[in-house]
Amino acid sequence: MRSIWLEKVIDSVADRGRELLGMRGDPAPSDLENLCNALLTQKGEASGTALAREILRHYQQLSTARKLEFFTLLDSRFGPDKDAIFKAANAFRELGSAQAWLSLSETMEPQRLRLFRRLNTAPDGTRALVGMRADLLSLLGQNPSLEAVDADLKRLFTFWFNRGFLELRRIDWRTSATVLEKLITYESVHEIQSWGDLRRRLEADRRCFAFFHPALADDPLIFVEAALVRGMAATIDPLIDEGAPVLNPHDADSVIFYSINNCLTGLRGVSFGNFLIKQVAMELQREFPAVKLFSTLSPMPGFQRALRDRKIFTDWRLQAMVGSGAPAICAAAGTKDLASALMLLLQEPLRHEDVLTAPLTRLGLAYLVCARRKGKPLDPVAHFHLSNGAQLERINPFANRSPRGLRQSAGVMVNFRYIAQDFEANHEAFARHKKIQLGRALQKDGRSVREAWTSRS
């Protein structure tokens, strides 16, 4: 029940809103400008909260076209004051005083940033602003000038979603259905087929952890799924099979991270994933002291595309990697050209498992280790884990036989291994020297692949 007080405050705000707008109906998107100005000139009071709510409510009812108008407004009318900034920057350069820095800082803050902060005081304001950025991101492609608005929102979120404010929570079958259905919605690496599938992923030998922000209760920001198993998993099927028998987790010696998903588009570029895996590893090490190995089982989403790109996998590189496996591939494909033969077989890889197993393993390794752009691995997943300090431990051919797994990664999956005492060094080596740390069993192949990759260039 709303109190009389609240009603009165809202009425007086609404009255003022109408007065400002000179109208009785819902504000047009450009009319939001007036409401925003009203919010900005207030001292941030209880009525400010009511005003913020009104603005967000109206925003959410706008069509895409009118949202675009609104963002354009934020860009043009509520943006930074170029000349004032220049003047303040100049003064700061000359004086260098604390006072000059203060002035410059204040001048630098565009009106829209203050507006966002005030909108956040509305009930569920944070959620609405994150949604607003998701809208904005979808419009950026066509409207690159709005990137200035996006930069401010992203910067705001970098402050607000600081790791220090996030809470790591375990998600299991006792968790609220409101949260659980978010997992079903957001899991895109290995889709959750049903509530039964979800339940299996939360049994005693599985773990799911997510980061939450206090202002977004029930909305996981990012979650990771892990399996407690014996040995380093080489194929994905047993990990996501709804009917797989449940292992006593205290008998496990390995933790396999098999899926990590961001949930909120509006937080794109505000990263927490690097924290998540390591912190979950800590939690699990605490719970299961017998576990000796922490590793991912990851896709290589750009592998097939790279294989088809003759500038990356040139003919002679293909030849060098496939080596003695080439004749069998050509024979199976009925053509003499290795590249064509390989592309042909990769349309239905499962039918040519014996011929493809060894070549795919070596090609996969080459792809991860050698295929780079400006020194960074082409593969985004590989880049994430390697820059995170993991080492490349094993290439697993025919590890994911699902249509998508075959289409993107030619069925190959990778284990990136996380070793506590090596993070630092690995991360440094990767960040500074682009060096990828290989597990002991891969080192010889790694050298040979690297040599082959560059031998003719």
Added chain:
Amino acid sequence: MRSIWLEKVIDSVADRGRELLGMRGDPAPSDLENLCNALLTQKGEASGTALAREILRHYQQLSTARKLEFFTLLDSRFGPDKDAIFKAANAFRELGSAQAWLSLSETMEPQRLRLFRRLNTAPDGTRALVGMRADLLSLLGQNPSLEAVDADLKRLFTFWFNRGFLELRRIDWRTSATVLEKLITYESVHEIQSWGDLRRRLEADRRCFAFFHPALADDPLIFVEAALVRGMAATIDPLIDEGAPVLNPHDADSVIFYSINNCLTGLRGVSFGNFLIKQVAMELQREFPAVKLFSTLSPMPGFQRALRDRKIFTDWRLQAMVGSGAPAICAAAGTKDLASALMLLLQEPLRHEDVLTAPLTRLGLAYLVCARRKGKPLDPVAHFHLSNGAQLERINPFANRSPRGLRQSAGVMVNFRYIAQDFEANHEAFARHKKIQLGRALQKDGRSVREAWTSRS
């Protein structure tokens, strides 16, 4: 129990720390520079969290002198790059592009701001940073150049302690003792004498509400104490008397806010008080629909000082305000000079209650309404409530007979009344035209006092 994993991570960080510092003992404050640099160059990983914790731990062990050195470092080495900023500001002025704005924004962010954000990832990092600013504030007086560092910290807190992230919680006798003892520590308007005193202030006819931030559990940011009573309270004693009988709160018709306190020095200037009173009023209106009046009973902490200031209360103003009460005052003091007589009696006001009651009422009104600097009321409490949209409802002489109440406010207290539908207009009138809204009963006196104040100038 700490996990092996955690141990290993910490060891590897510690090793690296020692390596960086070329030493085995605790880092000297200037050595913190190296640790901070290490933290800034990291990608914000689990080991970054460990590093952040180490830095904060060391910071907290520093002496005041060495803390000063540390802040000076933050100012000189981790501050903004004047020339780069100027260049970026110039480019932005010329290009005005989103890209130029992005560049400028990034250039504007001093290293220390990024450092603060990373320190926040340590366990209890937010609390440590708020404490750090409290340290800094105490050093500002002697070291005004550090205000640049303070500006960045304050700005950070403005983002982090956005009203949208605060939680309003009722505090009562069921609350944790950890929180309750904070009330005892921070209540400075009407000090809490004992746990018995505290308990009385949390009985059925009293309410206490506070704002909390999720990262500072158990640490109220600000709290307000209210009494449910019959009629608008005119004296403070019954409200804070440990032995006062407990009223059935459903019989109350008025809510009196009698104390509001900020708790954390480190958050100075990051204001939430204006939200607090109004939101509590809403909560209480919801719980007690029969309540008709919301008002404060506030001190006037600058009243005595102003009375003694002959530039504010000039002789002819004193004369005009005291009017027909002057002879009695002079007689009681045994002197003909009204100012001297008044000052004399105000040394022991309780002994001259009959003579002082009327004059103090009128002088108090004049002080609140007329004594201003640049249009703002001299009295900070009055300024807070009036800019908050309250109206000045009543002046209560001899309302606070405690030594402090007499020393600061000459025993006078004020009722500032909060009326939901008038906030907006009052706030606007005050903010724009410096207009103070008076309650109906004060309007005639208000006019006369205003005339008298300026009649001879």
Added chain:
Amino acid sequence: MRSIWLEKVIDSVADRGRELLGMRGDPAPSDLENLCNALLTQKGEASGTALAREILRHYQQLSTARKLEFFTLLDSRFGPDKDAIFKAANAFRELGSAQAWLSLSETMEPQRLRLFRRLNTAPDGTRALVGMRADLLSLLGQNPSLEAVDADLKRLFTFWFNRGFLELRRIDWRTSATVLEKLITYESVHEIQSWGDLRRRLEADRRCFAFFHPALADDPLIFVEAALVRGMAATIDPLIDEGAPVLNPHDADSVIFYSINNCLTGLRGVSFGNFLIKQVAMELQREFPAVKLFSTLSPMPGFQRALRDRKIFTDWRLQAMVGSGAPAICAAAGTKDLASALMLLLQEPLRHEDVLTAPLTRLGLAYLVCARRKGKPLDPVAHFHLSNGAQLERINPFANRSPRGLRQSAGVMVNFRYIAQDFEANHEAFARHKKIQLGRALQKDGRSVREAWTSRS
């Protein structure tokens, strides 16, 4: 992680267990006797808890046949001492003293009752004992002598599951999946088809409440489902249709209780349903002051069976109830005998809706009001609500067109209405004089039906 302490205690208990049993393997069911004796002679210590856990663990691994042996043991070896009781009862009759009453009370308590109490100290002991009774109930039919054991367990549960210890909790989509899947399992009135179906039943215009016991967290004892609608619902479909549009609950004027289910077989005969509906009605009245009507939409599970029973619905009663509708029924069935015709049409009632609507309404009313055994309504659902103080408000033909609805209730459903101020009187009238309170609209038909029912007897 189990502590060394706990290990030691358990070891020492296990050692003692083995010693008692003279064996190394798992105890045979009859060996449980020794363990039970051990538990009974202990002073109820920490080791007693360990022992209780062992007994329950072993019990749960027994086959049905061996469980039967165990219950037989409880009957024969741990039952009451007939002679001692007689002696104590005699002494009490003669002395009537408090001391004699104490003696008798203690003598009356069979060993097994004490055993149950001690077993309850095991972790999750209550759940295990409730499960034990479920096992026992399934064996009672073949082993009626075990009813003595059951009587003790039921009595124990009557104490333990006192209404005062139960907690009423709302269940919605934010509730733990562990609890939610129990709804799917236990809903047997209108089965929940899927998680989507469940979700619809927990939307804003639906309510679900359950009683929980602190010792059975996550295990609802009984739950009721209600719909907020406009008008008294006459058919079940809109209430359980997954695709039905969601009403703003504040627009509703009626609450329809459309399903109530007990969850735990082991608590059979320990009733809480009568509390549940009324308390939920209170909660909903508080949340939705605009609601004016509280009613069920209930099945009549014994209706079809009663219709086919010529001793209940004799030929002349059928004739009297169907009245002028008889020719149409006979015509539709192609036979002159009304009873045969009716039975024929009731095999596919949906095909004869026009002919059957009026007769089924009247027959339904007659069934509820007149078909009794020892004064109690034959229909168990009717008996529940009427003895609960509800009034019979309306008969709805073709209200449930599902196969089961047609098979059991011939598609007819009833509204039992709950009116706060009439509970007491209705309950009294029903309990004492077997009087059924009819709603105003039914009173005339009620009289006529009653006359017709008895006219020829």
Added chain:
Amino acid sequence: MRSIWLEKVIDSVADRGRELLGMRGDPAPSDLENLCNALLTQKGEASGTALAREILRHYQQLSTARKLEFFTLLDSRFGPDKDAIFKAANAFRELGSAQAWLSLSETMEPQRLRLFRRLNTAPDGTRALVGMRADLLSLLGQNPSLEAVDADLKRLFTFWFNRGFLELRRIDWRTSATVLEKLITYESVHEIQSWGDLRRRLEADRRCFAFFHPALADDPLIFVEAALVRGMAATIDPLIDEGAPVLNPHDADSVIFYSINNCLTGLRGVSFGNFLIKQVAMELQREFPAVKLFSTLSPMPGFQRALRDRKIFTDWRLQAMVGSGAPAICAAAGTKDLASALMLLLQEPLRHEDVLTAPLTRLGLAYLVCARRKGKPLDPVAHFHLSNGAQLERINPFANRSPRGLRQSAGVMVNFRYIAQDFEANHEAFARHKKIQLGRALQKDGRSVREAWTSRS
């Protein structure tokens, strides 16, 4: 806000109450009989809950004299039916059937037991009933016939407060003040002087645990205080000294239980203490694996009384125990009679510490080991711990120098040591053979004391 529904139900109950009572005012205690009868004849409905609340409310307003009348009623009108019971017991003896057992069980249940169960459905009913028994216990001395009523209440509580329903909770400074002030109220072994004293007892090197029942939230049933220290504490002062420095608990090797208190008189005889110590020991062993010793530091509350009792400590026993210390005692007292001398010195023991230390140690040992009634140790504290399976580890003279410590225990305190793997055997030996297990260091003295005690008898 109470709902209209609730109001109506209550009104109709109240109406019925008045009708039953033929009156308008509050019921006289004997009138409660009618209300109780009304409650018993109801089917336990929502209105029953309202009725139960009314009865409890009225009960609580009765004077002691009228409460006595009420209990007398419970005894005479709501008690068991002697003849019916005899008949049923006879039938059961003859038939031995399940049916006969059922009949007998039902007949055995007095009306008042059913009444108590129904009263429990009122809000906070359990608390009210526990309070009712506290009232009853205070009346038993003068009214022994009411012991029959008490027996039923106690039996009920034995069911309700089964260990399986209790929750062990740690109490620390984060606990609600509502709970904390109960500690201050109920601590009677070593009184808590102030909130500061309490706080010290909850610091990092102290632990407090309590059992709670779900129906009595915020009301601990029993609590134990423990200190984490180095070595087995020999004096109480350092454990309860508000100013004692706080030890890092991870440096402790011993846990000393120094106080255990029951809180609710109404639960007298319903024991949980034996569970508490052992379970807390388990918790602490888990948290502090380095702890090697669990022991109490206990008073001997009956020691002084026993010393003064010449039938227990006969002259020759005193002589035998004090032995070579006798001359010094007699000299200090200025008398030749050892008993008189000892009694004299014990009036101010602190002044004669050197003379008394050795004799008190030996007398204390004799008191604990030899002073028995029907085989049970005279000392209640000793009896509690020994029957609990602890062993007698050390006698500490001048361990408690407080007035009460000196008055009751002559300043002597005892360490009873809890060793996990010995509970069972110690408990058995004590329960069956009255054997007290002595720690290694006491065994020789134990034998000598036992011999001396019986040498002349």
